[in-house]
Amino acid sequence: EDSKLTDNALIVAFSNSGFEVFNAIGIFSILGFMTLTSGIPFNELVTEGTGLAFVVFPKVFNIMGPWSSVIGPLFFLCILFAGLTSLMALLEVASFAISEKFGFSRRKSATVVCIVGFCISSLFTTAAGSYLLGIFDAFLNNFALLFGVFLECIIFGWIYNFDELVEVLNSHSSIQLDPFWKVIIKYILPVCIFVLWAQGVYSTILTGTYTSHMVMLALAIVLVIVPIIFTLLPAKNEDYYKPIEDDSI
Incomplete structure (x- = not known):
């Protein structure tokens, strides 16, 4: 009840946007370097979907030498945590709405949402x-x-x-x-x-x-x-x- 709604919204928005801009500077710098050294056009270097994270970046890690064994796992660990935090945010909204309207317990509503999400995400495997x-x-x-x-x-x-x-x-x-x-x-x-x-x-x-x-x-x-x-x-x-x-x- 005492949360500063507008303040928190602006903090989240600017923090997220600032991180994305900072991240984009590093990513496009790497892609530009790879384009310059390999001679491959930029639009052909990056593929759609998961190509950037699971194709381009592993190539970058391979040319980093000994640092690749440290930066590579950290990078994919960050992706894992990003996925888990996004999952919890989506799960919380859906399970809370179901529990509030239909009187389900939090455990039951979360279980239903997880099962539905598991069935849908299984298509990607x-x-x-x-x-x-x-x-x-x-x-x-x-x-x-x-x-x-x-x-x-x-x-x-x-x-x-x-x-x-x-x-x-x-x-x-x-x-x-x-x-x-x-x-x-x-x-x-x-x-x-x-x-x-x-x-x-x-x-x-x-x-x-x-x-x-x-x-x-x-x-x-x-x-x-x-x-x-x-x-x-x-x-x-x-x-x-x-x-x-x-x-x-």
């Missing part, structure tokens, strides 16, 4: 795993994520009481949101996100195959239908529909 991973990656980056952000802007900017939301955020934060944030959320950000989303969808349609288009269509249908089904299902938790009392509102 098959012979077509790399191909499916590329389709999933393109779908998430070019369609799902940007479209989700666009919907969030529409929902919080136009459907919910935005002024009341800003009032709550300001009451729980030391960094105050001025009226310009309302302009960003309601007008500027949706337009920018929609343009990027349209470009990604257009590029995916042009470069994709019939099979990839069908898989992406199936993913889109699942992502739309499953949340609707869970939303319409009656809640077994009696406290689920009770309004949350907040003195700051």
Whole structure:
């Protein structure tokens, strides 16, 4: 209750962006060096999907000499921890939503989510795993994520009481949101996100195959239908529909 909402959000956003910029400087420096020494064009050096982490970087480690035995394991250990932390973040959201609405215990809801996730991720261990991973990656980056952000802007900017939301955020934060944030959320950000989303969808349609288009269509249908089904299902938790009392509102 005493968390500084806006402050924490800005810290996470700038920390993540700063780390990615710092990481990109190192990665592109390495790729530029490999392009210069090998004579291979940059666009041919990096492959799609897992090519950067599991093809290009091992080649880099091989030319590092004795340091490769230290940096290589550390690099893949970082990838492991990145995957585990992302997994826990996704697992927490889904399991909490299920336990809150249907009255399941945290253990039961987490078990259900893990089983479903295991069944889906098992597809990537098959012979077509790399191909499916590329389709999933393109779908998430070019369609799902940007479209989700666009919907969030529409929902919080136009459907919910935005002024009341800003009032709550300001009451729980030391960094105050001025009226310009309302302009960003309601007008500027949706337009920018929609343009990027349209470009990604257009590029995916042009470069994709019939099979990839069908898989992406199936993913889109699942992502739309499953949340609707869970939303319409009656809640077994009696406290689920009770309004949350907040003195700051």
